[in-house]
Amino acid sequence: MTTATLSRWNRFRESFLWYSFKRDKVAIASFIVLLLMVFAAIFAPLFAPTDPYDLAQIDIMNSELPPVGMPGADPAFPLGTDAQGRDMLSTILYGTRVSLLIGFGAVVLQAALGILFGLLAGYLGGRVDSILMRIADVQLSFSTLMVAIIVGAVFKASFGNLMFGEIAIYMLIFIIGIAEWPQIARTVRASVLAEKKKEYVDAAKVMGFRTNRIMFRHILPNTLSPIFVIATVQIANAIISEAALSFLGLGMPETQPSLGSLIKSGFDYIQSGSWWITLIPGLVLVVLVLVINLLGDWLRDVMNPRLYKG
Amino acid sequence: MLAFLVQRISQAVLVMFVISVIAFAIQDGLGDPLQEMVGMSVSMEEREAIREELGLNDSMVVQYLRFAGNAVQGDLGNSYFYGKPTLEVIFEHLPATLELVIGASLIIMLLSVPIGVYAAIRPQALLAKFFMGVSTVGISIPVFLTAIVLIQIYSIGVTVEWFPVDTGWGQWLNGALSTDGGMPSYGRGDDLTHLFGTWHSGFFSEIGLMHLVLPCVSLASIMLPLFIRLIRAEMMEVLQSDYIRYARAKGLSAVRINFLHALKNTMLPVITVGGVQVGVMVAYTILTETVFQWPGVGLMFLEAITRSDIPLIVAYLMVVGLIFVITNTLVDLVYGLVNPTVKLTGKKA
Numbered sequence: 018m019t020t021a022t023l024s025r026w027n028r029f030r031e032s033f034l035w036y037s038f039k040r041d042k043v044a045i046a047s048f049i050v051l052l053l054m055v056f057a058a059i060f061a062p063l064f065a066p067t068d069p070y071d072l073a074q075i076d077i078m079n080s081e082l083p084p085v086g087m088p089g090a091d092p093a094f095p096l097g098t099d100a101q102g103r104d105m106l107s108t109i110l111y112g113t114r115v116s117l118l119i120g121f122g123a124v125v126l127q128a129a130l131g132i133l134f135g136l137l138a139g140y141l142g143g144r145v146d147s148i149l150m151r152i153a154d155v156q157l158s159f160s161t162l163m164v165a166i167i168v169g170a171v172f173k174a175s176f177g178n179l180m181f182g183e184i185a186i187y188m189l190i191f192i193i194g195i196a197e198w199p200q201i202a203r204t205v206r207a208s209v210l211a212e213k214k215k216e217y218v219d220a221a222k223v224m225g226f227r228t229n230r231i232m233f234r235h236i237l238p239n240t241l242s243p244i245f246v247i248a249t250v251q252i253a254n255a256i257i258s259e260a261a262l263s264f265l266g267l268g269m270p271e272t273q274p275s276l277g278s279l280i281k282s283g284f285d286y287i288q289s290g291s292w293w294i295t296l297i298p299g300l301v302l303v304v305l306v307l308v309i310n311l312l313g314d315w316l317r318d319v320m321n322p323r324l325y326k327g
Numbered sequence: 328m329l330a331f332l333v334q335r336i337s338q339a340v341l342v343m344f345v346i347s348v349i350a351f352a353i354q355d356g357l358g359d360p361l362q363e364m365v366g367m368s369v370s371m372e373e374r375e376a377i378r379e380e381l382g383l384n385d386s387m388v389v390q391y392l393r394f395a396g397n398a399v400q401g402d403l404g405n406s407y408f409y410g411k412p413t414l415e416v417i418f419e420h421l422p423a424t425l426e427l428v429i430g431a432s433l434i435i436m437l438l439s440v441p442i443g444v445y446a447a448i449r450p451q452a453l454l455a456k457f458f459m460g461v462s463t464v465g466i467s468i469p470v471f472l473t474a475i476v477l478i479q480i481y482s483i484g485v486t487v488e489w490f491p492v493d494t495g496w497g498q499w500l501n502g503a504l505s506t507d508g509g510m511p512s513y514g515r516g517d518d519l520t521h522l523f524g525t526w527h528s529g530f531f532s533e534i535g536l537m538h539l540v541l542p543c544v545s546l547a548s549i550m551l552p553l554f555i556r557l558i559r560a561e562m563m564e565v566l567q568s569d570y571i572r573y574a575r576a577k578g579l580s581a582v583r584i585n586f587l588h589a590l591k592n593t594m595l596p597v598i599t600v601g602g603v604q605v606g607v608m609v610a611y612t613i614l615t616e617t618v619f620q621w622p623g624v625g626l627m628f629l630e631a632i633t634r635s636d637i638p639l640i641v642a643y644l645m646v647v648g649l650i651f652v653i654t655n656t657l658v659d660l661v662y663g664l665v666n667p668t669v670k671l672t673g674k675k676a
Binding site for chain 1: 342467469479618628647
């Protein structure tokens with residue numbers, strides 16, 4: 018057991034991935050920032066001065082206090098407070114948590130769908146391929162955000178506000194996962210088409226393995242690196258989509274805010290001069306998405322899979 | 328070519344059919360129209376009679392056919408909120424959105440082509456690297472956030488007091504970083520020119536143009552990085568092809584090679600992608616219009632959702648679906664026309 022992990026660690030240290038990571042300052046910096054943000058988000062209850070979900074800790078008298086460094090600031094609230102008197106630092110930590118959770122969950126869902134449909138389309142070909150890819154094309158031509166908005170709108174109209182708010186996290190994971198599966202399916206299909214022609218697949222067929230086994234045990238592992246690259250970028254996309262949906266009021270409710278709903282609730286107060294309620298969560302969102310995108314760019318350069326243009 | 332044409336158009340009809348089925352399912356699935364029409368005191372027999380009269384007891388297929396038949400004749404029902412035919416409501420709001428899209432497209436075209444070409448010709452130049460860095464950051468900023476920042480800077484104004492005010496340079500720096508604000512950030516202004524039908528344009532008055540600036544810049548900001556990257560990538564690929572090398576060997580001037588020969592082949596894929604991006608743009612107009620309270624179809628759609636104005640939601644889906652299908656089909660056809668390597672089966676070579 019120990020020798021196995023050790024050799025795996027050594028293998029990783031001698032890999033091209035680690036070598037190029039060490040030489041890329043942007044990748045290292047992005048990775049550290051991302052790690053810090055994920056860490057802070059996961060352990061938000063430990064770091065946050067107050068619990069934004071706990072109404073007893075909120076005092077309306079503290080509302081719209083500016084961040085430290087501006088006249089009228091209270092040192093107890095380093096990033097100021099929002100219109101309900103909630104500590105901005107705490108809401109942002111909890112909000113990042115919700116945003117990351119939805120982003121990650123949505124990518125897991127779309128990867129499951131995308132890998133399944135991509136494998137089926139690429140390996141089986143024929144009618145299955147043309148039907149699945151036609152659906153993917155049509156969905157992509159509508160743009161993933163548009164599909165997400167429409168599905169979100171329909172869900173919201175059919176569940177009602179209250180019900181939707183309660184199950185919003187699952188709804189958003191579902192909506193974004195459904196809206197974005199074609200991206201991954203196309204990438205998987207493209208690499209399956211290339212893998213299918215290789216000799217090991219012929220060998221597996223000759224040995225009489227079932228189609229399922231060939232698809233999932235033999236071809237899938239060889240298509241993982243492009244999936245990994247696109248999944249990274251898709252997390253960033255999912256977080257942006259979630260923020261957009263929440264900003265439109267089709268996402269997380271204000272009582273359980275994500276970064277997007279924090280920006281939305283702050284936007285109502287921007288005209289009264291309280292810019293920090295909307296712009297600080299906005300900055301956090303941009304940094305989060307940016308470091309994920311930079312890591313995705315780096316991964317793509319290193320692994321150089323044939324990704325779809327545009 | 329004829330086969331290609333027929334195939335594309337039949338595909339467009341099929342997609343439109345699927346959209347109409349989805350729209351019908353939404354209309355049918357959300358709420359019972361009877362509940363909204365009659366009170367509590369109406370007896371079961373009367374309800375059943377009204378049900379029969381409205382055709383709600385017919386089979387789903389019959390109900391769908393009625394829905395589709397009306398839709399083809401331009402009747403998508405009445406909006407609950409506006410009390411008018413939904414299509415009329417949409418056509419009242421459409422010009423505002425179109426002007427937003429036109430303005431943003433102009434900004435995108437005027438900026439992305441020169442920047443993309445420059446970054447491709449001089450990939451190592453400091454300025455090119457700067458543009459590429461900015462576009463990477465730009466992709467990571469959601470459109471509504473750009474809009475909010477623009478409102479804060481140019482509409483509300485920013486007063487910077489970071490530097491000491493008692494020194495000359497401090498005052499100068501503070502002044503240089505502060506903005507006055509004052510740009511309009513809500514709506515289209517009150518000086519619109521009537522063009523025709525329901526089209527009132529903001530392009531012909533100073534107030535109208537001022538109102539267009541911030542929304543158009545926001546909408547353009549999200550697509551601009553994409554187009555700069557795309558043009559740069561395509562152009563760099565073209566610059567490595569043989570015919571460019573021959574043109575260089577022949578001694579043609581760099582300007583002629585870059586802008587006449589290379590740019591022509593660069594723009595072909597860019598135009599196709601651009602056409603497809605119309606769909607993406609529509610989604611972003613919803614966000615932009617929400618921030619700027621821009622009275623277009625995006626804001627109308629969002630308000631229809633909060634008001635549960637189901638006929639209007641359905642009509643919006645049908646109209647937007649039709650716009651997407653038409654643009655995509657046109658883009659495919661144009662691409663098939665100008666690029667003979669497209670196989671007639673429709674799969675891109």
